Amino acid sequence: MKINVCIAGASGWVGKPLCLALSSTNDLNLVGAVSRTNKGTSLKDFFNKESFELNFSESVEEALKVPTDVLIDYTKADVVKANVITAICKGVSVVIGSSGLTDEDFVEINKLAIEHNVGVIAAGNFAITAVLLQRFACEAAKYLSHWEIIDYASDNKKDAPSGTTRELAYRLSEIRKPELTHPISQTIGERDSRGTTLNGIQIHSLRLPSYVISVEAIFGAKDERLTIRHDAGTGAEPYIEGTLLAVRKVKNYVGLIRGLDKIMS
Numbered sequence: 159m160k161i162n163v164c165i166a167g168a169s170g171w172v173g174k175p176l177c178l179a180l181s182s183t184n185d186l187n188l189v190g191a192v193s194r195t196n197k198g199t200s201l202k203d204f205f206n207k208e209s210f211e212l213n214f215s216e217s218v219e220e221a222l223k224v225p226t227d228v229l230i231d232y233t234k235a236d237v238v239k240a241n242v243i244t245a246i247c248k249g250v251s252v253v254i255g256s257s258g259l260t261d262e263d264f265v266e267i268n269k270l271a272i273e274h275n276v277g278v279i280a281a282g283n284f285a286i287t288a289v290l291l292q293r294f295a296c297e298a299a300k301y302l303s304h305w306e307i308i309d310y311a312s313d314n315k316k317d318a319p320s321g322t323t324r325e326l327a328y329r330l331s332e333i334r335k336p337e338l339t340h341p342i343s344q345t346i347g348e349r350d351s352r353g354t355t356l357n358g359i360q361i362h363s364l365r366l367p368s369y370v371i372s373v374e375a376i377f378g379a380k381d382e383r384l385t386i387r388h389d390a391g392t393g394a395e396p397y398i399e400g401t402l403l404a405v406r407k408v409k410n411y412v413g414l415i416r417g418l419d420k421i422m423s
């Protein structure tokens with residue numbers, strides 16, 4: 159039986175190629191697509207593709223009136239949480255691509271998902287190379303005690319740090335907290351120039367034209383340094399396969415799974 163899927167953010171940079179990829183599979187069925195600015199427009203016209211048979215909905219609430227197994231969210235930091243809660247409360251599983259959710263939000267989402275007996279898979283980055291960055295950085299954190307993270311994104315990205323960086327910080331903190339030779343609170347000069355502390359890790363966010371999403375974990379040791387860096391390109395294709403994998407697997411879980419590597423065999 160096919161899995162019925164709704165995409166919130168279907169007209170976006172990731173949403174568009176995701177709609178196209180999903181509609182060309184044999185096991186997934188696109189039954190809902192949300193975009194406020196395109197509400198009522200047929201996907202057939204939007205994509206110039208005859209095989210699409212639905213119109214854009216204005217909201218997740220409206221789109222989920224059609225029986226749906228999984229909601230994918232690629233929207234924005236200020237709406238993702240409400241969308242996820244709406245879906246969970248209707249018994250719909252969720253795959254979260256949007257960034258901006260905090261550790262506290264994830265705790266709340268996990269609790270709600272368990273209460274409603276549904277699965278949620280969230281990944282700060284659904285690209286395989288980002289999963290590898292996480293793995294390699296976690297390995298380095300076992301051996302090196304000092305590290306900080308630099309989060310790079312385009313100047314129009316409103317949330318900070320990026321989902322990629324948040325998840326990396328969360329994962330590294332599960333290994334251990336980095337050591338600080340000089341406490342941040344005792345910084346002489348501008349304390350904020352030492353960045354923000356997330357999960358016990360110093361994070362520095364840059365928002366500049368020409369970046370897409372990059373993250374750099376820098377490990378420092380006496381007389382040596384290791385930099386592990388991931389750079390996303392300008393296309394959204396790297397996120398598609400990972401997202402579709404999550405859609406296929408999310409019904410196997412109850413509660414929140416955080417990180418693509420957790421579902422990769």
Ligand SMILES: NC(=O)c1ccc[n+]([C@@H]2O[C@H](COP(=O)([O-])OP(=O)(O)OC[C@H]3O[C@@H](n4cnc5c(N)ncnc54)[C@H](OP(=O)(O)O)[C@@H]3O)[C@@H](O)[C@H]2O)c1
Nearest residue numbers: 167169170171172193194195232233255256257282283284
């Ligand atoms: N996890 C990953 O691997 C990964 C990869 C890339 C991006 N992301 C994240 O995914 C999200 C989407 O990225 P994107 O580059 O595709 O963004 P985008 O091109 O700006 O698309 C955003 C989509 O969300 C909708 N939207 C925007 N504001 C909204 C609002 N207030 N309420 C409801 N819908 C809204 C837009 O349509 P309307 O304005 O018409 O509603 C559009 O369809 C971001 O949070 C980004 O950081 C994650």
